[in-house]
Amino acid sequence: MRTTNRRLMILAALAAGALALAACDRGAKPGAVNAADMSLGDPAAKIKMVEYASPTCPHCARFSLDVFPAFKAKYIDTGKVHYTFKEFLTPPNDVAAASFLLARCAGKDKYFTVLDTVFRSQQEMFGGAETPRDVLLRIAQSSGMSEQQFTACVGDEASLKALNERVDKAIKVDKINSTPTFLIDGKKIKEGEISMAELDAAVAAAGK
Numbered sequence: 001m002r003t004t005n006r007r008l009m010i011l012a013a014l015a016a017g018a019l020a021l022a023a024c025d026r027g028a029k030p031g032a033v034n035a036a037d038m039s040l041g042d043p044a045a046k047i048k049m050v051e052y053a054s055p056t057c058p059h060c061a062r063f064s065l066d067v068f069p070a071f072k073a074k075y076i077d078t079g080k081v082h083y084t085f086k087e088f089l090t091p092p093n094d095v096a097a098a099s100f101l102l103a104r105c106a107g108k109d110k111y112f113t114v115l116d117t118v119f120r121s122q123q124e125m126f127g128g129a130e131t132p133r134d135v136l137l138r139i140a141q142s143s144g145m146s147e148q149q150f151t152a153c154v155g156d157e158a159s160l161k162a163l164n165e166r167v168d169k170a171i172k173v174d175k176i177n178s179t180p181t182f183l184i185d186g187k188k189i190k191e192g193e194i195s196m197a198e199l200d201a202a203v204a205a206a207g208k
Contacts (some may be wrong), residue, residue: 030174033084036166039105040072040113045082047206049074050183052170054090055099056126057179059193061119067196069177075203085112088179089167095125095132098154100163102136105153114143 031050033039053060075081089096103114117139126133140150153159170176182190182202189202 005154007026007066029084029186030188031084031186036162037084037086039082039084040112041076041082042079043082047081047203048084049075049081049199049203050084050086052086052088052176052179052181054088054096054176054179054195055115055118056092056096056122057088057090058122060180061122063180063193064116067194067199070196071199080207081203086170086174086176087163087166088170088176089163090179092132095136095164097160098132098136101154101159102140102145102150102192104159105142105145105149106140110143114139117142 004013031048033048033050049200051063053064072083076083085099099115099118103111103118106114121135123140124130125135128135130138136154137147140153141147145153178191180192180194181188182194182199184202184206190198
């Protein structure tokens, strides 16, 4: 109960500071990449793509599993597109937050691997015999973490605060209100699921 109360206090403080955050970043370009973001590909690539997504969003999972591998092979791995993943929270927010904290604790080199595993495990988390915590713990252990390390990771209040600040910025500054949302070169191209054909067209248009 005390941990829950502390988290509620953190969220309240973040809400109180949201306007100040928006004022500070008012001039920032939507989808601007910073050191806290997770990215793939060549930073010098001409085209920049940003995805806002959540581990508990089924539409995000379908994109991650069904479309992203082909997009990555065609554009990211070939140096044509620099891709950035921006974290967003969807219900149940506590599970989404724990998933992101786990991915970050696993290390930058394992972040996307852990996130991919979480997406693949959505049905187990919400429709199986295991609880979300059970599933996330298993993922943590498969990435080399002990149960003690996992518990400390998902309970770290400083990391939770930083995550909520990133999400706050996405809402207040970047005007993101649904997942997945995709931007190319700072321009919103799609809210919701996107096909490979749509991505091909968007990349082609950006490359002109």
